[in-house]
Amino acid sequence: MSASSDVLTGAAEANGGAMGLQKNLEGYVGFANLPNQVYRKSVKRGFEFTLMVVGESGLGKSTLINSLFLTDLYSPEYPGPSQRIKKTVQVEQSKVLIKEGGVHLLLTIVDTPGFGDAVDNSNCWQPVTDHIDSKFEDFLNAESRVNRRLMPDSRVHCCLYFIAPSGHGLKPLDIEFMKRLHEKVNIIPLIAKADTMTPEECQQFKKQIMKEIHEHKIKIYDFPETDDEEEMKMIRRIKDRLPLAVVGSNTIIEVNGKRVRGRQYPWGVAEVENGDHCDFTILRNMLIRTHMQDLKDVTNNVHYENYRSRKLAAVTYNGVDNNNSKNQLTKSPLAQMEEERREHVAKMKKMEQEMEQVFEMKVKEKLQKLKDSEVELQKRHEQMKKNLEAQYKELEEKRRQYEEEKSTWELQQRILEQQKLELSRTMEKGKKKKIF
Amino acid sequence: MAATDVDVFSNEEKRNLSLGGHVGFDSLPDQLVSKSVTQGFCFNILCVGETGIGKSTLMNTLFNTMFENEEASHYQNGVYLRPRTYDLQESNVHLKLTIVDTVGFGDQINKEDSYKPIVDYIDTQFENYLQEELKIKRSLFNYHDTRIHICLYFIAPTGHSLKSLDLVTMKKLDSKVNIIPIIAKADTISKSELHKFKIKIMSELVSNGVQIYQFPTDDEAVSEINSSMNAHLPFAVVGSVEEVKVGNKTVRARQYPWGVVQVENESHCDFVKLREMLIRVNMEDLREQTHARHYELYRRCKLEEMGFKDTDPDSQPFSLQETYEAKRKEFLGDLQRKEEEMRQMFVNKVKETEAELKERERELHEKFEQLKRMHQDEKRKVEEKRKELEDEMNAFNRKKLAVETLSLNQPLKKDKDKKN
Numbered sequence: 001m002s003a004s005s006d007v008l009t010g011a012a013e014a015n016g017g018a019m020g021l022q023k024n025l026e027g028y029v030g031f032a033n034l035p036n037q038v039y040r041k042s043v044k045r046g047f048e049f050t051l052m053v054v055g056e057s058g059l060g061k062s063t064l065i066n067s068l069f070l071t072d073l074y075s076p077e078y079p080g081p082s083q084r085i086k087k088t089v090q091v092e093q094s095k096v097l098i099k100e101g102g103v104h105l106l107l108t109i110v111d112t113p114g115f116g117d118a119v120d121n122s123n124c125w126q127p128v129t130d131h132i133d134s135k136f137e138d139f140l141n142a143e144s145r146v147n148r149r150l151m152p153d154s155r156v157h158c159c160l161y162f163i164a165p166s167g168h169g170l171k172p173l174d175i176e177f178m179k180r181l182h183e184k185v186n187i188i189p190l191i192a193k194a195d196t197m198t199p200e201e202c203q204q205f206k207k208q209i210m211k212e213i214h215e216h217k218i219k220i221y222d223f224p225e226t227d228d229e230e231e232m233k234m235i236r237r238i239k240d241r242l243p244l245a246v247v248g249s250n251t252i253i254e255v256n257g258k259r260v261r262g263r264q265y266p267w268g269v270a271e272v273e274n275g276d277h278c279d280f281t282i283l284r285n286m287l288i289r290t291h292m293q294d295l296k297d298v299t300n301n302v303h304y305e306n307y308r309s310r311k312l313a314a315v316t317y318n319g320v321d322n323n324n325s326k327n328q329l330t331k332s333p334l335a336q337m338e339e340e341r342r343e344h345v346a347k348m349k350k351m352e353q354e355m356e357q358v359f360e361m362k363v364k365e366k367l368q369k370l371k372d373s374e375v376e377l378q379k380r381h382e383q384m385k386k387n388l389e390a391q392y393k394e395l396e397e398k399r400r401q402y403e404e405e406k407s408t409w410e411l412q413q414r415i416l417e418q419q420k421l422e423l424s425r426t427m428e429k430g431k432k433k434k435i436f
Numbered sequence: 437m438a439a440t441d442v443d444v445f446s447n448e449e450k451r452n453l454s455l456g457g458h459v460g461f462d463s464l465p466d467q468l469v470s471k472s473v474t475q476g477f478c479f480n481i482l483c484v485g486e487t488g489i490g491k492s493t494l495m496n497t498l499f500n501t502m503f504e505n506e507e508a509s510h511y512q513n514g515v516y517l518r519p520r521t522y523d524l525q526e527s528n529v530h531l532k533l534t535i536v537d538t539v540g541f542g543d544q545i546n547k548e549d550s551y552k553p554i555v556d557y558i559d560t561q562f563e564n565y566l567q568e569e570l571k572i573k574r575s576l577f578n579y580h581d582t583r584i585h586i587c588l589y590f591i592a593p594t595g596h597s598l599k600s601l602d603l604v605t606m607k608k609l610d611s612k613v614n615i616i617p618i619i620a621k622a623d624t625i626s627k628s629e630l631h632k633f634k635i636k637i638m639s640e641l642v643s644n645g646v647q648i649y650q651f652p653t654d655d656e657a658v659s660e661i662n663s664s665m666n667a668h669l670p671f672a673v674v675g676s677v678e679e680v681k682v683g684n685k686t687v688r689a690r691q692y693p694w695g696v697v698q699v700e701n702e703s704h705c706d707f708v709k710l711r712e713m714l715i716r717v718n719m720e721d722l723r724e725q726t727h728a729r730h731y732e733l734y735r736r737c738k739l740e741e742m743g744f745k746d747t748d749p750d751s752q753p754f755s756l757q758e759t760y761e762a763k764r765k766e767f768l769g770d771l772q773r774k775e776e777e778m779r780q781m782f783v784n785k786v787k788e789t790e791a792e793l794k795e796r797e798r799e800l801h802e803k804f805e806q807l808k809r810m811h812q813d814e815k816r817k818v819e820e821k822r823k824e825l826e827d828e829m830n831a832f833n834r835k836k837l838a839v840e841t842l843s844l845n846q847p848l849k850k851d852k853d854k855k856n
Contacts, residue, residue, distance in 0.1 A: 029500050030716035032526040034477050035469045037720035040657055042465045049461075070456040078451075095450045101462030106450070146739045148732060226474075289460035293467035301577050312572045335567070337767050344771045348778060355782050359789075366793050370800065377804050384811045391818050395825065402829050409836055416843065 046104035048153050049292060050135075052185065053109065054128065054177070055162025056116040057082035059192035064160075064248035065109060067261060067272055068284055071098060072250075073109060081113035089114040089124045091131040110156060116173055125177045132156050132184050136307040155304060158221070158287070158295045159185045162192040163243065167201050169208045178218045184303055186221040186295050188287070189213070194245030194278045195263060195270040202245050209243055223286075224294055238286060244279035247272050476530040478581045479719060480561075482517075482613065483535065484554060484605065485590025486542035489620045494588075494675035495535050497688060497699055498711055499524065502677065503535065512540030515553045519582075534582065542601060551605040558584050558612045562734040569735075583731060585722045586649070586714065587613045590620040591637065591670060595629045598640050606646045612730055614649035614722050616714070617641070622672030622705045623690060623697040630672055637670055651713055652721050665713050671706035674699055 053061045062080025065073050073096055074080035081092075095108045110131065115124055135155045142151045159181060163174055178187055189209070194202060213220060220242075223235045249261045249272045261272040272280050287295075483491040487510050496502055503522065519536040536557065541550055561583045568579050589606055591598065609615055617637065619625070625633060641648060648669065651662035676699050680689040689698040699707050714722075743763070 029498070029524075029526055030711060031477070031479070031524070031531050031719060032529045033716045034529055034531070034719055035473055037717070038472050039465045039469050040655060041720055041724070042468050044655055047461070047464050068459070070459050071453045073453065096453050097450050098453055098455055098459070098461075100455060100459060103462045103464055105461050105464065146736050146744050148735075284460065289463050290467065292461065292464055293471055297471065297577075301575075305574070309573045335570070337764065341767070341771070344774075348775060351775075352778060359782070359786065363789055363793075370793070370796055373797075374800055377800065377807070381807050381811075384807075388811070388814050388818060395818065395822055399825050402825065402832070406832055409832075413839060 043103055046106065048106045048108070049296065050108040050110060050154060050156045050158075051287075052111070052128075052132075052156045052159040053081070053162070054112050054115055054159060055192060056164060057085075057113070059162040059164060060246075060248050061111065061160075061162055061192070063250055064190075064192075064246055066250055067248040067280065068287070069098065069107065071096070073107075081111040081115075084113045085117075089118075089127045091127050108154065121173055124173075125180045128177075129180055129184060132181070133307065136184075136304055137311075139304065140308055140311060153296075153300075155299055156185050157292075157299045159187050161187055161189045163189055163209065165191055165193050165196050165205070165245075167197060167205050169205075170212045175212065175216055175218070178213070178220070179216060182219040183306060186298055186303070187218075188221050188283075189243040190283065191243055191245035193247065195247045197245070206241070206243060206245070221295070221298070223291065238282055241279055241282060244283045246280045246283055247278040248280070473529060475577070476532060478532045478534075479723065480519075480534040480536065480582060480584050480586075482538070482554070482558070482584045482587040483590065484538045484541060484587055484609075485620060486592060487540065489590045489592060490675050491537060491588075491590055491620075493677065494590075494618075494620070494673060496677045497675040497707065498715070499533070510543045512543055514544065515540045515550050517553055517557045532580070536584065547601050550601065551608045554605070555608055555612065558609070559734065562612075562731055563738075565731065566735055566738060583726055584613050585719075585726045587615045589615055589617045591617055593619055593621050593624050593633075593672075595625055595633050597636050603640065603644050603646070606641070606648075607644060610647040611733065614725055614730070615646075616649050616710075617670040618706075618710065619670050619672040621674065623674045623692075625672065634668075634670060634672070649722070649725070651718055658717055661717065662713075665709055668706060668709055671710045671713075673707045673710055674705040675707070 051065075053065060055061055059082075062074035062082065065080075073094065078094065084092075090113055091110060092113065093108055093110050095106060098105050098107060112128055115128075118124065132155075139151065139153065139155055142148065161174070161178060163170065174189075178189070181187060191197075191202070191205065191209075197205060223239065226232055226235070247263065247270055249263050251261070251264070252259050253262045253264050253269055254260075255262065255269050255271065260269075260274075262269040263272075271277050275281055481495070483495065485491050488507075492503065501522075501524070503520065516539055517536050518539050519534055521532060521534045524531045524533055538554060541554075544550065565579070565581065565583055568574055568576065587609055589602070589609075591602060606615055606617070619630070619633065619637075622630065651658075651666050653659040653663045653666075674690065674697055676688050676690045676697075678688065678690070679686045680691050680696050680698075682689065682696055682698060687698050687700060689696045698704050702708050743766075
C-alpha cells in the first residue's frame with residue numbers, strides 16, 4: 001500500500017469518499033516506532049521456511065544444503081536423498097529448528113530421492129507437484145475453517161533445481177520439470193558441481209540455459225523491483241549471473257592461514273565462499289539474507305492465490321460450464337450462490353406468473369363453456385315451453401270448436417225436438433179436430 | 437496474513453541443530469520489517485463520545501496536526517459516523533490513518549439506539565474484509581484495511597460515575613473492538629477526585645462485565661511498562677493545539693487565569709501515557725488483536741449463521757471442497773424443493789378448480805334432465821288431453837250420427853202418419 005502516490009493524485013478513499021490527505025507532522029508523534037513493534041512481534045513468533053531440492057542423485061544437493069545452513073542437516077544418521085535409493089520418486093521432509101541472533105527458524109527441507117534416476121522418468125515430477133498441491137490444499141482448508149486458529153505455513157516457498165554440469169544445455173527432463181512447476185513454486189535453477197567447468201565454459205553454459213529457459217517460456221523466480229538504486233544495481237548483477245553455479249563442501253580446509261570450506265584437489269582448493277570460484281555466496285545472500293521473506297510473499301500472494309482461485313472456481317462451477325466471464329471470479333462462491341438464488345427466485349416468479357395466466361385462461365374457457373351451455377339450455381327450455389303452449393292453445397282451440405259444434409248441434413237438436421214436439425202437439429190437436 | 441506460530445508443531449520429528457557459523461537468517465525480521473515499511477501501515481481509530489467532549493482536539497493533539505473538522509451541532513437526528521482518512525509520514529514510515537468520528541452521540545432525547553450505528557459501522561468493515569477474503573480472485577495484500585483497530589471511548593468528567601449510555605454502549609462494543617476508555621477534559625477534575633473517579637469507573641466496568649483492552653504483558657520487552665500502564669486506566673487526558681510559553685519553552689497547553697495546564701506534563705494529565713501506549717508501544721498489537729480476535733469472532737459467527745461447520749456429523753473434518761460442495765448440494769436441493777412445492781401447489785389448485793367446475797357441470801346437467809322430465813310430463817298431459825278430446829269428439833260424432841240416422845227415419849213415420 002504505497003500511500004504517497006495516492007496523496008499526490010488526490011485519490012478518493014473508499015471510506016465515505018473522504019480524501020486521503022497528506023499531513024505534515026510538527027513534532028514527534030511516535031508511529032515511526034511501528035517497524036520496531038513489528039520486528040519484536042515477528043521475532044517472538046518465530047519464522048518458518050520450506051525449501052525443496054530437486055535433482056538427479058549425485059549432484060551435491062545434500063552437501064550444498066549443509067553448506068548453506070552451516071549445519072549437518074544431512075549426516076550419516078540422516079542421509080541425504082542420494083543415499084536413500086528408492087524404486088520410485090518419493091517426496092520426503094526433514095524439519096530442523098535453527099537459532100541465530102535470537103531469531104528462531106523452523107526450516108523444512110523437502111527432497112526427492114529417486115528423481116530422474118530411473119531409466120524411464122516419465123511423470124517423475126508428478127509426486128512433486130502432488131506434494132506442493134497437497135500443502136496448498138492443507139493451507140486452504142485451514143484458512144477456510146470456521147474456527148481458525150494458528151495456521152502453520154507448510155507451503156513450499158522455494159525450489160532449488162539442480163542442473164547437471166554437462167556444459168551443453170538443459171536436458172528434456174529439466175525443461176519438462178520446470179514447465180510443470182513454474183506456476184506452482186518459485187524455481188531457482190542452479191548449476192551443480194560448478195567446479196567441473198572453467199569460467200568460460202560456465203559462462204557459455206549459463207547463456208545457453210537462459211536462452212532455453214526463455215525459449216520455453218519458463219518463469220523462474222524473479223527478483224522484485226525496489227526503489228533503492230543500490231539494491232537495483234546489486235539485483236542486476238545477480239541477474240547477469242543466472243543461473244547460479246554452485247559448489248558445496250562439508251569439509252574445512254586451511255588456505256593461506258584461513259579456515260574455509262572447500263574441495264581439496266591436487267591442483268588447488270576450490271573455495272565454496274570465494275566469489276571468483278563459484279556463485280555460492282550470491283546464492284546464500286539472496287536465498288537467506290535478502291530475499292527469504294520475498295520468496296514467502298510470492299508463494300503466498302501469487303502461487304497460492306492461483307491454486308486457490310482455480311480450486312474455488314472448480315468447486316463453484318463443478319458440472320456447470322466453466323467458461324465463465326471474468327467478473328464471476330470477483331465474487332466469493334457464497335456470493336455466487338446468493339446470486340443464483342436470486343436468479344432462481346426471479347425465474348420461479350416468472351414461472352408462477354405464466355402458470356397463473358394459463359390457469360386463469362383455462363378456467364375462463366371452461367366457465368364460458370358452462371355459461372354457453374346454460375344459455376343454450378335456457379333457450380331450449382323456452383323453446384319447448386313455447387311449443388307446449390302452442391300445443392295447448394291448439395288443443396284449446398280445437399276443444400272450443402268442438403264445444404261450439406257440440407252446443408250448436410245440441411241446440412239444433414233441441415230445436416228439432418221442440419219442433420217435433422210442437423208438431424206432434426199440433427198433430428194431436430189436428431187429430432182431435434178430425435174426430436169431431 | 438497467516439499467523440505462524442512456532443509453538444504449534446505437527447507430529448513430525450524436529451531436530452534442533454546448531455550452526456557452524458553465521459548463516460544470516462537473523463536478518464529475517466529486518467526483511468519482514470522492510471517489506472511492511474514499503475507497503476505502508478494502516479491504522480483506524482474510532483472516537484466515541486458526546487458532542488463537544490474534545491474528540492477532535494485530542495486527535496489533533498495526539499498526531500500533532502490540524503485535521504479538518506467542523507464543529508458538530510447538537511441537533512442531529514441520530515448518530516452517524518464520519519470517517520476521514522489521512523496519509524501521514526514520520527521518518528520513513530507511511531501511515532494511512534482513518535479517524536472515525538461519532539457525530540451526534542448523546543444528543544438525542546431517546547438514546548436507546550445510539551449504539552446501533554456504531555456497531556453497524558464496525559460490522560460493515562468486518563463484512564467488507566470477509567467478502568474480500570472469500571472472493572475467488574482476491575488481493576488481500578493490496579486491500580485497504582478499514583477495520584477499526586481501536587475505539588477511544590470518551591467519558592464525561594462528571595467525577596461521579598459512568599453514565600448508563602456509556603455502560604450500554606461499551607458493553608455492545610467490547611466484543612467487537614479494542615476499547616480504551618479515557619476521561620476527557622480532565623483539567624476540570626482535581627487530583628483526589630480523579631483518583632476516586634478512576635476507581636469508580638473501573639469497578640463499574642468490571643461489575644458490568646465490560647472487556648476493555650488490556651495492554652499485553654507477554655512480551656518481556658514491554659511487559660513492565662504495559663502492566664504499569666494498565667493500572668492507570670482510564671487515562672485522564674487534556675487536549676490542546678494552542679501553544680503557551682512556560683519558562684523558556686513553548687508547550688502545548690491550556691491557559692487559565694489560575695495556571696497553565698500542560699498537555700505533555702505527566703503530573704497534569706495522562707496524555708503522554710495515552711500516546712505512549714496507543715502509538716509508540718502497542719499500535720501493532722492493537723492491529724493484531726483486531727485481526728486475530730475480533731475479526732475472527734465476527735467471521736466465525738457469520739459463517740456459522742450461514743450453516744458452515746468444521747466437522748460433519750461423524751466428526752470428520754471437512755475439507756473446503758467438501759464444505760462447498762455440501763453447501764451447494766443443499767442449496768440446489770433447496771431450490772429444487774421450492775420449485776416442486778410451487779408446482780404441487782398449482783396441481784392442487786387445478787384439481788380443486790376442476791372438481792368445482794365438474795360439480796357445476798353436473799348440476800347443470802341435472803337441471804337439464806329435470807327440465808326434460810318436466811317437459812315430458814307436460815307433453816304427456818297434453819297428449820292425454822288431446823286423446824280425451826278426441827274421444828269426446830268421437831263419441832259426440834257417433835251420437836250425432838246415430839241421432840241423425842234416427843231423425844232420418846222419423847220424418848217417414850210422420851209422413852206415414854199423414855197419409856193415414
